[in-house]
Amino acid sequence: MAQRSPRIWTAYGVFFLGIMVAAIASQLAARNLPASTTFASPWAMAIIGALVGSLIMWCLIGLLVMLLSGTGSRSFEIAGWSGAAMLTAGLALLVLAAFFPIHGSVPPVPTDAKQLADWMKQYQYVVQHSTYGRFSRWFSLLGMLWGAWIIYGGVLVFNRARAALTAGMYAGLELIFFFMGALRLGR
Numbered sequence: 001m002a003q004r005s006p007r008i009w010t011a012y013g014v015f016f017l018g019i020m021v022a023a024i025a026s027q028l029a030a031r032n033l034p035a036s037t038t039f040a041s042p043w044a045m046a047i048i049g050a051l052v053g054s055l056i057m058w059c060l061i062g063l064l065v066m067l068l069s070g071t072g073s074r075s076f077e078i079a080g081w082s083g084a085a086m087l088t089a090g091l092a093l094l095v096l097a098a099f100f101p102i103h104g105s106v107p108p109v110p111t112d113a114k115q116l117a118d119w120m121k122q123y124q125y126v127v128q129h130s131t132y133g134r135f136s137r138w139f140s141l142l143g144m145l146w147g148a149w150i151i152y153g154g155v156l157v158f159n160r161a162r163a164a165l166t167a168g169m170y171a172g173l174e175l176i177f178f179f180m181g182a183l184r185l186g187r
Contacts, residue, residue, distance in 0.1 A: 006073045011080020015058045018086030018143075020050035022093055029097035029132040033123070034108045058083075061151075061170065068166040069155045078154035082147035089143035093136055102130040137182070144174040 023046040035042045058079055066075035104126030110119050127133045152167030 006077040008073065008076045008080060011077045011083075012054075012058055013080075014087060015080045015083030016051065016054040018083040018088075018090050019054040019057070020047060021087060021090030023047065023050040025090055025093035025097040026136075028094065029100070029102050029130075029136075030127065032101050032103055033106050033126065054083075064170060064173070065151060065155065065166055068169055069159045069162045071155060071158045074154075074158055078151055081154060082150040085143045085146035085150060088146075089139040093132075093139055096132055096135050096139075100131040100135075102127055102132050104130065141178060144178060145171060148174065 024043075027042055027046045030042075058076070061079040061082065062076035065071065065079050069075060071078065106123050106126055107119065110116055148167045148171035151170050152163050155166045156163040
């Protein structure tokens with residue numbers, strides 16, 4: 001495996017699919033709620049957001065792996081393949097969204113900017129306290145930890161001495177962001 005040229009775009013495709021499937025699952029789960037955007041289809045926004053977000057995240061994770069492990073362009077391939085965990089979690093969320101859509105009382109999106117912040121808090125409360133919201137947090141956490149394990153295995157092939165450091169730093173940063181988000185949402 002170390003002798004072949006890196007297949008970074010194939011790996012990025014897996015990473016993108018993982019994020020896109022999770023975004024589609026979120027839209028499927030929120031199908032009974034009012035649309036959170038008034039200027040475009042929420043489905044189109046989910047796909048565009050997945051494309052832009054996945055590219056940014058893939059680059060950041062790839063740079064982190066490159067800086068910590070010294071694997072060069074292989075780091076982007078490793079970062080991309082870590083998306084296989086997100087893809088699996090996203091597929092589980094897709095099934096969950098089909099059977100447990102989010103139900104709640106949320107008014108339509110207000111046009112006044114002052115009321116929009118209160119509306120977003122109410123919308124997030126309904127989503128986070130739904131069955132889908134609770135399970136999605138656990139699936140996200142498991143996907144992050146599994147992704148760290150994939151990064152560990154990938155770096156282990158190319159730089160044995162730095163595999164644990166790289167995967168540990170990745171997992172640590174992911175957990176910090178995960179718990180910061182949970183604290184922000186009051187969970």
